[in-house]
Amino acid sequence: MLTIFKNEWKAFLRNKIFLFFSLFFVLLLIITTYFGILQNNQQIINQKSAQDHIRKQWDEMGPYNAHSAAHFGTYAFKPNSILSNLDEGVNAVTGVVLRLEGHKQNDAAFSESSQSLFVSQFGKFKISLLFQFIIPLFLIFFSYNIYTSEITSGRLKLLIVQGNSFRKIIFSKILTILSLAGILLLISILFQLLLNFNQIGVEEILRLSIFFLAYILYYFIIISFTVLISLLLKSNTSALSLTLICWFLWTIFFPKTIGSFTENLTPQSSRFLLQSNMDEDREKGIDGHNPEDMRIKDLEAKVLREYNVDSLSQLPINFSGILLQADEDYGNKVWDKHYGLLYSNLLKQKKHYQISGLINPFASLQNLSMASSGTDLIHHLDFLSKAELYRRKFIKTLNDEYTYGNFKIDGGNLSSRDFFKSINDFNYNGLSIHKIIVQYTLDILFLISWTVILLLLINVKTKKYLINES
Amino acid sequence: MNLNIFTYELKHFYRNKAKLYSYIVFMFLSLYALVNVYNIKEKQQDTINEICHKKEQERLKVIKWYENNQIGPDDKSWVNINDPFWAILYNPTYVIKNPSKLYPMGIGQSEQYGFYKQTKRWSSTYDTDMAEEISNYERLINGSVDFSFLIIFLLPVLYIILTYNINTLERDLDFHKLISIQCIKLKKWVISRLLFYLILILVSISSLIIIVGLASGGFEVIVQILKLIFLSNIYIFSFAIIYYFINIKSKNSSSSSFKMISIWMIFCVIIPGSVHQYANYKYPANFMTDFLDTNRKETYEIFELDNIDLHNLLIELYPSLENLDNFENQKLKDQAIRRSISAIVNQMNIHAANEIEIQNENKNKLIKSSYVYNPVSFVQNLWNSYTETDYYAYKNYRFQVQESITARNELMLKEIWNNKVSDKKTYLKYIQTLKLEN
Numbered sequence: 001m002l003t004i005f006k007n008e009w010k011a012f013l014r015n016k017i018f019l020f021f022s023l024f025f026v027l028l029l030i031i032t033t034y035f036g037i038l039q040n041n042q043q044i045i046n047q048k049s050a051q052d053h054i055r056k057q058w059d060e061m062g063p064y065n066a067h068s069a070a071h072f073g074t075y076a077f078k079p080n081s082i083l084s085n086l087d088e089g090v091n092a093v094t095g096v097v098l099r100l101e102g103h104k105q106n107d108a109a110f111s112e113s114s115q116s117l118f119v120s121q122f123g124k125f126k127i128s129l130l131f132q133f134i135i136p137l138f139l140i141f142f143s144y145n146i147y148t149s150e151i152t153s154g155r156l157k158l159l160i161v162q163g164n165s166f167r168k169i170i171f172s173k174i175l176t177i178l179s180l181a182g183i184l185l186l187i188s189i190l191f192q193l194l195l196n197f198n199q200i201g202v203e204e205i206l207r208l209s210i211f212f213l214a215y216i217l218y219y220f221i222i223i224s225f226t227v228l229i230s231l232l233l234k235s236n237t238s239a240l241s242l243t244l245i246c247w248f249l250w251t252i253f254f255p256k257t258i259g260s261f262t263e264n265l266t267p268q269s270s271r272f273l274l275q276s277n278m279d280e281d282r283e284k285g286i287d288g289h290n291p292e293d294m295r296i297k298d299l300e301a302k303v304l305r306e307y308n309v310d311s312l313s314q315l316p317i318n319f320s321g322i323l324l325q326a327d328e329d330y331g332n333k334v335w336d337k338h339y340g341l342l343y344s345n346l347l348k349q350k351k352h353y354q355i356s357g358l359i360n361p362f363a364s365l366q367n368l369s370m371a372s373s374g375t376d377l378i379h380h381l382d383f384l385s386k387a388e389l390y391r392r393k394f395i396k397t398l399n400d401e402y403t404y405g406n407f408k409i410d411g412g413n414l415s416s417r418d419f420f421k422s423i424n425d426f427n428y429n430g431l432s433i434h435k436i437i438v439q440y441t442l443d444i445l446f447l448i449s450w451t452v453i454l455l456l457l458i459n460v461k462t463k464k465y466l467i468n469e470s
Numbered sequence: 471m472n473l474n475i476f477t478y479e480l481k482h483f484y485r486n487k488a489k490l491y492s493y494i495v496f497m498f499l500s501l502y503a504l505v506n507v508y509n510i511k512e513k514q515q516d517t518i519n520e521i522c523h524k525k526e527q528e529r530l531k532v533i534k535w536y537e538n539n540q541i542g543p544d545d546k547s548w549v550n551i552n553d554p555f556w557a558i559l560y561n562p563t564y565v566i567k568n569p570s571k572l573y574p575m576g577i578g579q580s581e582q583y584g585f586y587k588q589t590k591r592w593s594s595t596y597d598t599d600m601a602e603e604i605s606n607y608e609r610l611i612n613g614s615v616d617f618s619f620l621i622i623f624l625l626p627v628l629y630i631i632l633t634y635n636i637n638t639l640e641r642d643l644d645f646h647k648l649i650s651i652q653c654i655k656l657k658k659w660v661i662s663r664l665l666f667y668l669i670l671i672l673v674s675i676s677s678l679i680i681i682v683g684l685a686s687g688g689f690e691v692i693v694q695i696l697k698l699i700f701l702s703n704i705y706i707f708s709f710a711i712i713y714y715f716i717n718i719k720s721k722n723s724s725s726s727s728f729k730m731i732s733i734w735m736i737f738c739v740i741i742p743g744s745v746h747q748y749a750n751y752k753y754p755a756n757f758m759t760d761f762l763d764t765n766r767k768e769t770y771e772i773f774e775l776d777n778i779d780l781h782n783l784l785i786e787l788y789p790s791l792e793n794l795d796n797f798e799n800q801k802l803k804d805q806a807i808r809r810s811i812s813a814i815v816n817q818m819n820i821h822a823a824n825e826i827e828i829q830n831e832n833k834n835k836l837i838k839s840s841y842v843y844n845p846v847s848f849v850q851n852l853w854n855s856y857t858e859t860d861y862y863a864y865k866n867y868r869f870q871v872q873e874s875i876t877a878r879n880e881l882m883l884k885e886i887w888n889n890k891v892s893d894k895k896t897y898l899k900y901i902q903t904l905k906l907e908n
Contacts, residue, residue: 039751050757057767072770077757090607093582096755097762099598106598112755114582114602116833117851117861121613121623124750125743133739141728237635237642237723241488244731248627253499256619259609260506268604270517272586275599276524342604349606370608377608 004164004172005179012176021138025184028130033191036085036126043084047077047096055425062417066402067324069420070395073101076387076426078108081374082199083207086192087128089375098384100391100426102328102398105335108384127188128369131215132362133251136222139181140247143226144240146173151234167462170231174223174458181219185212207372207433214368217447221361222247224454231461250362258363262352266345274338281334299326318413321403328395335388343381350377357446364443371440374430378439382431390426397423475654475662483632483666492631496624497674503617504574504682510614511569514585514603521564521586528562529901536894554885554900555809557892558878563589563904565874567867570858571687572694575679576618578859581610583867589874591812591882594819596761596826600871617682618853621675621702622846623738626709630730632667633713636660638723660717668710672703694856701856705849709733742847745840753833756826764822769815777807784810787817788880794887806886813879820872827865834861877904 012018054075061069076098084091095108123129147170150156159169189208193200225246230239269277300312303322312319350367357364370376401415483489535542535551542549542556551557567585584600587593613619637660640646649659676699683695713730720726775783784807785792797803841848854860881903890896 035747035751039747039754042751043754046754046757050759053759054762057763068770072766075762090611093602093607093610095598095601097757099762107601109598109601110596110756110758111582111602112750113579114864115756115830116749116753117837117847118579118854119746119749119837119847120739120742121619121850122739122743123611124747125740126747129739129743134735137731137735141724145724237639240724240727241631244727245492245631252623253615255612256615257502259606259612260614263606263609268606270513270520271584271599271601271604272517272521274604346606350608353608377606380607 001168001172004159004169005176008173008176009179012180018142022180025130025135025138026187029127029184029188030191032125032127032130033085033188034195037192037195040080040082040085043080044082047079050075050077050097051425058423058425059417059421062420063414064420065413066398066405066415066419067102067321069415070102070324070398070402073099074394074426075099076383076390076428078380078383079428079430081430082196083192083204083211083373084375085126086188086211087369087373087375088123088126089370089373090377090380091375092123094380098387100387100394102324102395103331105331105339105388105391128373131185131188132366132369135181135184136219136247136251139177139219139222140226140240140243142180143174143177143223144230144243145236146170146177146227147230148234148236148239165462167459170227170458170462174220174227177223178216178220181223182216185215203432207374210368210433210437211372214365214372214443214447217451218361218365221447221450221454224451224458228454228458228461231458250360254356254360255363255366258353258356258360262349262356265352266348268342268345274342278334278338281337282331295326296323299323318403318405321399321401324402325396325399328392328399332392339388343385346377346381351442354440354442354446357443361447361450364446367443368440368447371436372433374433378436379431383428386428387426394423394426475659476666479663479666483670489632492628493670493674496620496628497678499615499624500617500620500675500678503615503620504678506614507577507616508574508686510577511573514569517603518566518568518586521566525562525564528560532557532560532897533894536897551897552891552893554890554892554896555882557897558882558885558900558904559591561897561900561904563874563878565589565867565871567864567870570863571691572683572698572857573859574617574682574686575698576853576857576859577614577616578618578854578857579861579864580859581605581614583864585867587871589871589878591875591879592815593871593875594761594765594816595823595868595872595875596758596765600868617678618850618857622705622850622853625671625675625702625706626734626738629667629671629706629709629713630727630734632671633664633717634727634730635723636663637717638720638726641720642722657718660714664710664714664717668707671706675699675702675706697856698853701849701852708845737846741840741844745837745844745847749833749836749840752836753829756829758826761822761826764818768818772811772814772818777804780807780811780814783814784883787814788883791883791887796889809886810883813883816875816879820876823868823872827868830861830865874904 012022054077058074061072064072078091078094078096078098080091092112095111097110098108099106122133147156150159150169156166156169160166189212192208196204226239226243229243229246230236233239233242299322300319303315303319304310304312307315307317309315353363354367357367367376371378401419402413405413405415405419483493532551534540542551542560549556549560551560565587567583569580569585573580582602584602587597587600635642637646637656640649646656650656679695679698679702683691683698687695712733716726716729716733720729772780772783795803797806837847851860855862881900885892885896892900
């Protein structure tokens with residue numbers, strides 16, 4: 001098998017078209033990886049500079065009313081991970097700025113794709129575009145005739161006469177093409193390691209390994225599927241046509257149609273309806289600015305009892321602050337109810353889409369590619385959830401200061417600059433891949449299943465050939 | 471064109487199941503795409519109807535208050551709708567981007583933007599509620615199956631399936647010389663065969679555009695329909711010319727299909743992807759800190775100003791207010807000044823939003839400059855402009871939102887500074903004045 005593998009490589013290296021495309025891809029990969037990293041690092045710097053800019057404004061604040069500061073709020077800017085340049089995932093369509101303020105939860109706004117004219121249907125020229133769309137196509141073209149060309153040239157019989165089994169010949173050829181794809185993947189990963197050397201840790205190596213394995217499995221599927229079709233049809237043209245149609249269905253058609261289908265399967269309410277329902281639920285609760293509300297009365301009575309006084313003026317604390325926090329707590333419950341459902345529906349849709357890996361290995365690849373690059377839906381929702389948790393802590397700190405603060409400035413209720421400075425900034429710590437990989441079990445299983453089934457089918461098919469031949 | 475070859479090709483097409491089914495599948499897909507986007511349009515329309523209903527209900531509630539001599543909601547004693555400030559505040563306005571009549575023809579960039587916005591005196595065109603409608607982000611990156619996608623990206627592929635083995639199959643089977651022997655010029659023979667598929671595709675697509683266009687938009691949009699037909703025909707014709715040379719020059723069908731797919735890949739994937747990457751490198755995603763500064767820090771600085779400075783600023787921005795100083799006492803004047811702050815902030819927001827629009831336009835200029843070698847993006851954007859789903863359609867929508875915010879603030883200034891009192895009649899007038907939204 002190793003001899004055939006070596007010979008295949010020698011033949012490949014003698015083939016000018018093969019050499020040209022191999023060099024072309026290596027060059028393209030190096031350029032794409034380099035520019036991807038450059039652009040990604042630039043975005044990381046921009047995000048950090050925006051965050052610092054906003055923080056500086058916060059630090060310069062004061063003396064100031066803590067409740068006004070809650071309205072003033074802060075911002076969370078969605079960070080790029082260092083591996084985002086591999087696969088941009090959902091980052092181009094999600095908002096990048098999230099305002100965190102009192103009384104309300106906002107949505108991330110200003111997505112990159114809303115900031116210009118339409119450019120590309122298939123996204124930026126990132127490594128993922130090259131690995132997901134272009135390289136598989138060329139792998140198909142390299143592998144569709146590996147069997148038929150051997151028959152027409154008469155080489156197959158010669159090889160079999162020399163004592164090689166047909167199965168070995170076919171698998172050697174598959175492995176040869178796969179090794180080429182593996183080399184391209186390794187080049188890209190090595191470049192990642194090289195250019196981001198200082199920032200690469202165990203987490204990133206784990207992610208890169210998943211990235212590599214997912215793609216190598218997918219490439220094996222693509223190559224062996226093409227070979228299987230050519231074994232079945234025994235005609236170059238038919239095999240190529242059918243494989244191309246399958247590639248097209250997998251890569252372009254199914255992701256769109258199944259995506260739309262999964263959305264229809266778990267429909268989401270419109271933003272307007274969601275907001276109306278949330279407003280309605282919130283109105284039922286305590287309005288910090290509404291002194292006539294019954295709930296306020298209850299809270300008022302409770303606090304008076306607690307402090308053992310008869311009127312609000314006798315309280316040693318600022319009752320408005322308690323009201324505001326109570327309103328926040330209720331608002332948080334409302335948010336958890338509605339956004340909890342929204343997020344769980346989004347994850348349900350994702351799960352349904354993952355099932356499509358059964359008929360479309362590309363869906364599994366796409367999911368694992370985004371997950372390993374930290375740009376999938378789960379990572380995005382994690383950012384939103386952590387930002388919301390920070391917002392709650394941030395507003396509670398301000399409300400507590402407003403309630404219990406020992407105000408000495410101007411005899412009013414202004415808090416000191418030091419207090420504002422003492423509040424930590426939102427610092428997003430991304431998800432660790434080992435925490436979420438379990439959510440990608442289906443994708444991993446499907447890729448492995450496709451691989452095993454194709455291995456078995458080719459095995460059977462090549463066995464049959466020998467029997468027939470003999 | 472040789473009619474015999476043409477009719478022979480019809481027979482060949484009919485008998486070749488791969489080609490026939492590909493064509494039928496594509497036509498079904500086109501219908502599916504049209505229905506799919508039509509459903510999205512209907513869903514949008516439902517939301518718009520809900521909004522209009524809610525708005526009407528809220529206005530009716532206020533009108534009832536006037537009729538019952540009630541000055542506001544029971545639980546908000548400080549509200550007085552006889553005061554124009556509250557009357558305008560209690561006059562909800564929404565700016566809506568109605569789906570265009572040709573929306574089913576192309577969803578364009580519409581999924582990246584919101585299509586309704588409640589405008590308040592503090593609103594701006596970059597508020598977070600201008601975000602896109604709720605969608606699964608992972609679905610958004612794959613996009614929807616819409617008609618424009620089928621025409622721009624899939625139709626060339628269908629054309630490849632239909633034509634990749636014209637002339638090359640004969641070469642595969644080694645009887646291509648027979649064609650020349652039969653006294654037929656090879657190029658003429660290839661052109662005649664190709665023309666059959668070209669005409670088949672163009673007629674099918676043009677018919678679909680006409681039928682669906684007229685059904686959804688009527689004769690009002692006939693010009694846009696004709697433009698779409700012209701654009702799609704030119705587009706496919708351009709691919710057909712390139713593919714013709716490939717058919718002529720290729721030595722076998724594998725080689726021709728490889729070349730054709732590569733051309734498709736270069737024009738539809740690689741060039742747009744590279745331009746996208748470069749444009750993003752040159753103009754990275756904007757975190758809009760300048761706008762955030764205006765919207766927050768500078769707004770708070772305005773709040774910090776004393777009433778005299780605020781008054782001066784107001785006069786500077788709205789000189790017509792200078793002669794309107796008819797308040798009974800200083801307290802009322804101060805109240806009017808504080809209530810006018812939103813009009814100052816609105817001017818600041820307009821300025822900040824314009825800066826963003828300029829930055830976006832610079833990126834757009836870069837994208838447009840790539841059209842010479844990036845024709846697919848050009849065609850897609852032109853198509854989107856015909857279906858009113860491109861960036862500029864939503865930029866115009868943002869302008870309408872801004873117009874509505876400005877109208878609200880200016881109305882408020884006019885009424886407050888003229889010491890007006892509002893009643894049912896004036897409230898109805900306010901509704902008319904602010905009725906920019908539809």
